[in-house]
Amino acid sequence: MPSKTTTQATTWSHQSSQPPHQTRLIKFQNCSALQPDGSLVDNFCLFVDPSTGKIVDGQHAFYAQSIGFTQVVDLGGHLLSPGFIDVQINGAYGIDFSSFDESDETYHLAAKNYLAKLDEFSKKILATGVTSFVPTIITQKASSYRKILPLLSPRSRKGQAHSLGYHAEGPFLSPDKRGAHCVKLIREAPRGIEDIEEVYGKGESGLDMQGAVKILTLAPDVRGVMEAIPELAKRGVIISLGHTNSDLTTALRAKEKGASFITHLFNAMESFRHRDPGVIGLLGDSDEIDFEDESGMTEDSPWNGGGTKSNEGGKLSKKPRPYYGLITDGQHSHPCSVRMAYSCHPEGCVLTSDAMPWMDPEKPDGIYDWRENQRVVKKGYQVTLEGTTTLAGSVVPMDACVRGLSRFASIPLHTAAKCASTHPSRMLGLDKIKGVLQPGADADLVVLDKKTGAVLSTWILGEKAWQRGGDA
Amino acid sequence: MRYIIREDPSAVGEYAADYIVKRINSHFQKTDRPFVLGLPTGSSPLKTYENLIKAYERGLVSFKNVITFNMDEYVGIPKSHPESYHSFMWKHFFSHIDIDPNNVHILDGESKNLLEECDRYEESIRSCGGVDLFVSGIGSDGHIAFNEPGSSLSSRTRIKTLAYDTILANSRFFDNDIEKVPRMALTVGVATVMDAREVMVLITGHSKALALAKCIEEGMNHMNTVSCIQNHRNALIVSDEDATLELKVKTVRYFKGIEKVQTEIEHIYGLHGSSSSSQIGSPQPK
Numbered sequence: 001m002p003s004k005t006t007t008q009a010t011t012w013s014h015q016s017s018q019p020p021h022q023t024r025l026i027k028f029q030n031c032s033a034l035q036p037d038g039s040l041v042d043n044f045c046l047f048v049d050p051s052t053g054k055i056v057d058g059q060h061a062f063y064a065q066s067i068g069f070t071q072v073v074d075l076g077g078h079l080l081s082p083g084f085i086d087v088q089i090n091g092a093y094g095i096d097f098s099s100f101d102e103s104d105e106t107y108h109l110a111a112k113n114y115l116a117k118l119d120e121f122s123k124k125i126l127a128t129g130v131t132s133f134v135p136t137i138i139t140q141k142a143s144s145y146r147k148i149l150p151l152l153s154p155r156s157r158k159g160q161a162h163s164l165g166y167h168a169e170g171p172f173l174s175p176d177k178r179g180a181h182c183v184k185l186i187r188e189a190p191r192g193i194e195d196i197e198e199v200y201g202k203g204e205s206g207l208d209m210q211g212a213v214k215i216l217t218l219a220p221d222v223r224g225v226m227e228a229i230p231e232l233a234k235r236g237v238i239i240s241l242g243h244t245n246s247d248l249t250t251a252l253r254a255k256e257k258g259a260s261f262i263t264h265l266f267n268a269m270e271s272f273r274h275r276d277p278g279v280i281g282l283l284g285d286s287d288e289i290d291f292e293d294e295s296g297m298t299e300d301s302p303w304n305g306g307g308t309k310s311n312e313g314g315k316l317s318k319k320p321r322p323y324y325g326l327i328t329d330g331q332h333s334h335p336c337s338v339r340m341a342y343s344c345h346p347e348g349c350v351l352t353s354d355a356m357p358w359m360d361p362e363k364p365d366g367i368y369d370w371r372e373n374q375r376v377v378k379k380g381y382q383v384t385l386e387g388t389t390t391l392a393g394s395v396v397p398m399d400a401c402v403r404g405l406s407r408f409a410s411i412p413l414h415t416a417a418k419c420a421s422t423h424p425s426r427m428l429g430l431d432k433i434k435g436v437l438q439p440g441a442d443a444d445l446v447v448l449d450k451k452t453g454a455v456l457s458t459w460i461l462g463e464k465a466w467q468r469g470g471d472a
Numbered sequence: 473m474r475y476i477i478r479e480d481p482s483a484v485g486e487y488a489a490d491y492i493v494k495r496i497n498s499h500f501q502k503t504d505r506p507f508v509l510g511l512p513t514g515s516s517p518l519k520t521y522e523n524l525i526k527a528y529e530r531g532l533v534s535f536k537n538v539i540t541f542n543m544d545e546y547v548g549i550p551k552s553h554p555e556s557y558h559s560f561m562w563k564h565f566f567s568h569i570d571i572d573p574n575n576v577h578i579l580d581g582e583s584k585n586l587l588e589e590c591d592r593y594e595e596s597i598r599s600c601g602g603v604d605l606f607v608s609g610i611g612s613d614g615h616i617a618f619n620e621p622g623s624s625l626s627s628r629t630r631i632k633t634l635a636y637d638t639i640l641a642n643s644r645f646f647d648n649d650i651e652k653v654p655r656m657a658l659t660v661g662v663a664t665v666m667d668a669r670e671v672m673v674l675i676t677g678h679s680k681a682l683a684l685a686k687c688i689e690e691g692m693n694h695m696n697t698v699s700c701i702q703n704h705r706n707a708l709i710v711s712d713e714d715a716t717l718e719l720k721v722k723t724v725r726y727f728k729g730i731e732k733v734q735t736e737i738e739h740i741y742g743l744h745g746s747s748s749s750s751q752i753g754s755p756q757p758k
Contacts, residue, residue: 027567045567059562063551066573 024070025061026050026462031075032450034082034414036422036436044080048443053461057439075447078456079414082421082435083131083444084398087215087428088167088263088325088352090136092359092397095121097135099357100148107147114151122160126458126466127361128353128397129420131444132162132434134213136354139170139181142199150205154212159465162444164428165213168200169263173243174219177268180385180392181243182371189224193231196224207235213428217263219244220254233258238428241279241322243268248281255282255319261427262324264354265341266333267391283345285321321345323427325352326419328404329381329396335408342409342419350427351401351420356383356393363395399446403453413453417446473701474734475688475709475727477716481676484712485519488607488674491708492524493533495605495670498742506539506575508597508604510665511565512617513542513557516609516674518564525568535571539600541593543608543617544659547581547631555645556581579629579658590629590658597664606668610675613637614683614696618659621695627661662697671704675711684711685718 026048033044047058047069061067091097095117101110118135125133135152137145145168152166171187178186189195200206200216207214215238220226222244229239241254242263247270251259262269262279270278277284326349328338342349353359358368358378365379367386375386381396396404398420406416425435433441443462446455457467478484492509499507511517527533542557551558558578566576577596583589597603608616613635619627620635634642639653646652665671675684687699688709701707716724 057552058567059559060552062562062566062573063558063576063578068571068573 024050025056025058025067026071026073027058027069028073028075028080028445030077031080031447032077032414033080033437034417034421036431036438038415038418038422040079040412040414046080046437046443046445048462050462053443053463055437055439055441055443060439076456077450079417079448079450079453080437081129081414081417081446081448082425082437082441083161083446083458083460084129084351084402084417084420085164085424085428085435086125086130086133086353086355086398086420087213087261087350087424088136088169089125089130089133089355090138090393091121091357092355093121093124094357094360096357097152098137098140098144098148100144102147110147111151114148115155118151118155118163119157119160122155122157122163123465125161126460127455129399129402129446129448129455129458130161131446131458131460132164134164134167134215134428136167136169139173139178139185141185142171145199146201146206149200149209152212153205153209156461159460159463161460161465162442164430165209165215167213167215167217167240169217169242171199172196172216172218172222172225173268174221174245176245177219177243179243179268180390188222189228192224193228196228196232207232207237213430214238215240215261217242218259219246220250220259221246226250226254226257229254229257229259233260240325241269241282244279245270246279247276248278251279251282252285255285255322258319260319260322261350262322264327264332264352265324266337267327280341282322283324283341283348285318287318287320321348323348323350323423325350325354326401326405327352327354327394327396328401328408329394330404330408331382331396332391332394335404338405338408339410342405342411347423349405349419350423351398351405351416353396353398353401354394355397356395358383359395359397361397399448399453399455402448406453413448413450417448421446473688473704473707473709474731475711476731477724477728478710478712480712480714481519484674484676484710485517485521485523488517488520488672488710489523489527491672491710492520492605492607493527496533496535496538499604500537504537505601506537508539508541508600508602510541510543510603510606510608510660510668511561512607512609512674513544513560514609516676517607520607520674521565525565528569535569538571539575540571540577541597541600541603541660542578543665544657545579545581546654547586547656547658548654550582551580555642579660581654581658586631586658590631593629593658593660594664597667603668605670605672606665608665608671608673608698610673610680610683610687610698611638611641612679612683614687614698616662616665616673616698618657619662619697621697623662623694623697625662625666625692625694625697625700628664629658629660632657632659662700666700666704670706670708671701672708672710673698673701675709675715677712678714678717680711680715681718684709684715688719689723 028046031044032040032042047056049056155163170181171185173186217240218225239259240261240263241259272280367375367377370376376383376392377386383392383395385392402416402420406413421435425431445459447457458465478487496507545557549556580589613621618632643650643653686696692699692702
């Protein structure tokens with residue numbers, strides 16, 4: 001009887017002649033999930049292929065490939081968001097990406113130590129919901145870039161947040177707006193791209209690193225920078241405007257030449273003045289200006305940002321408004337300013353932590369050593385250079401930025417989470433593989449408490465890498 | 473034919489799911505052979521699927537050894553279309569249970585050779601040993617699957633053009649644009665359903681009342697294809713009170729009265745008198 005049953009069982013299904021599939025999916029269920037279009041879908045199911053760590057179309061896998069799911073993860077009705085992507089983070093948990101210990105005997109050993117710290121950071125940062133980040137290097141001695149940048153090629157390790165590349169903030173910055181950057185190291189680029197290549201290096205270990213996110217924060221009013229922007233953009237570098245004295249005209253021109261991001265909006269730039277709103281004014285740029293319109297604006301108008309005239313109807317063919325970084329720690333911008341910026345250009349909002357090595361929810365307030373002869377004062381989410389009111393980056397974790405934006409701009413938590421996931425991935429041009437819950441993308445996920453917004457668990461490529469109150 | 477009346481669509485869904493669960497479990501007490509289940513789409517079975525999922529989540533039933541055959545599918549829209557019956561079944565049922573994808577059968581409206589697809593489908597049903605329980609809804613004109621009025625009561629799986637009524641009713645799922653509604657479907661035939669060892673028809677809402685009254689109180693008629701269950705030796709209709717509106721009071725009272733007796737019989741003999749009685753419960757009136 002049993003043998004007969006077995007024989008029958010194999011013939012009952014007309015597809016049973018196909019080889020059995022080894023792959024089985026993981027199903028995440030019972031959650032409200034942020035969709036690529038910004039909407040929230042209740043009772044959402046997400047399917048992940050554990051062999052690739054990718055989100056898959058569960059329905060297609062089921063019908064077309066006969067792949068079912070065996071593992072079910074119940075998310076308890078909480079909010080599921082793509083993992084956060086921090087495109088400006090200087091370090092945290094005592095680790096400083098800008099610090100390269102040259103006292104080590106050999107470069108090889110120093111590099112090994114640097115990467116060990118990077119890995120340590122990549123594990124700890126998961127607690128803040130961050131699944132990908134762009135290590136940010138502040139203004140350095142020219143020689144340091146050649147040592148650090150080659151170490152920052154994309155790095156993904158099991159159970160760690162992905163390090164996507166590098167963000168070099170400086171040294172091509174306006175001295176007036178240097179903030180906490182070292183005035184002696186800030187410089188111009190009289191020879192344009194050649195000077196820039198000289199600092200960061202060209203080829204695989206520098207400006208032409210393949211498959212890596214490369215962000216440069218540049219001041220377009222600094223000699224030689226504006227002319228170099230098109231060449232940098234062509235080489236896949238994301239140009240962010242920051243630490244700059246630029247007026248609006250300069251900012252518009254830089255945008256048309258290829259700048260697509262603004263580093264910590266409102267900070268280290270000209271204040272908003274209504275007749276010349278400076279870099280901040282880019283958020284109000286119109287999509288088209290008609291040359292022949294009643295305002296009498298002409299191609300020579302000082303307000304024309306250098307858009308090129310298209311053949312159709314005298315309309316400007318312009319680059320879209322740039323994305324802009326906001327640090328919503330309540331320190332770097334007043335909540336009212338945050339709400340104004342967000343309301344003006346919600347789709348461009350990219351939350352960044354700009355966190356410094358002192359970012360660590362466990363670390364008490366106090367005075368901490370930083371660089372040679374410099375100390376900083378940490379008080380709550382505020383860090384200043386000792387004896388000044390100059391902000392030296394932040395100590396806010398990304399998940400607190402998300403909650404901050406939600407409160408300041410009066411938007412739902414999932415809408416704020418989009419500014420920490422989908423928007424940065426779009427800004428980086430990675431929105432097919434990161435920052436979206438859609439088939440083909442990496443299953444880097446964060447689960448937020450639907451009431452408090454606290455991070456409950458963080459997932460890397462479909463595997464739980466961190467969870468509140470316990471080991472993964 | 474048995475006819476069970478419940479208060480509202482939720483209660484119909486609970487009864488139907490409960491019945492299917494008992495039917496599957498009693499089957500596996502007798503044999504290891506897979507249970508073959510025929511499934512409908514549309515609004516009628518939604519509550520039934522909800523309750524089946526709950527039962528699965530509570531561990532009351534497993535679909536691991538259940539083979540399913542769906543009734544129909546549109547021609548001319550991809551399987552991934554949100555209104556395709558592939559999408560419906562995935563969304564409302566298959567993505568929530570432990571069924572083996574290899575055991576799921578839905579007609580392929582994208583097939584290059586639709587005729588062959590229909591023949592292949594009939595052959596699949598045969599090779600699985602026939603359907604144990606076919607669950608169906610009906611349209612307001614009494615159609616089962618896409619067997620619109622005038623369909624042969626001996627029909628098998630085939631290509632059907634949809635009646636204007638059905639296209640109109642379905643246009644609400646296609647931006648209210650009649651042009652976007654598929655004109656054709658693949659569907660099992662009336663005889664394909666009637667070949668099942670048992671048929672259960674779910675009927676809810678007053679818009680189905682006339683079709684239900686004709687089905688129960690009038691003769692078998694190809695203009696009301698559901699009426700052919702009069703000829704089935706093991707058929708069950710479950711409806712809500714709204715669907716009884718066109719029935720005679722006498723008819724309603726009669727079926728409500730005999731449910732109690734049927735329950736007693738099932739206590740003694742099991743479902744359909746086909747199984748030993750002691751382990752198998754029977755549907756209790758709510």
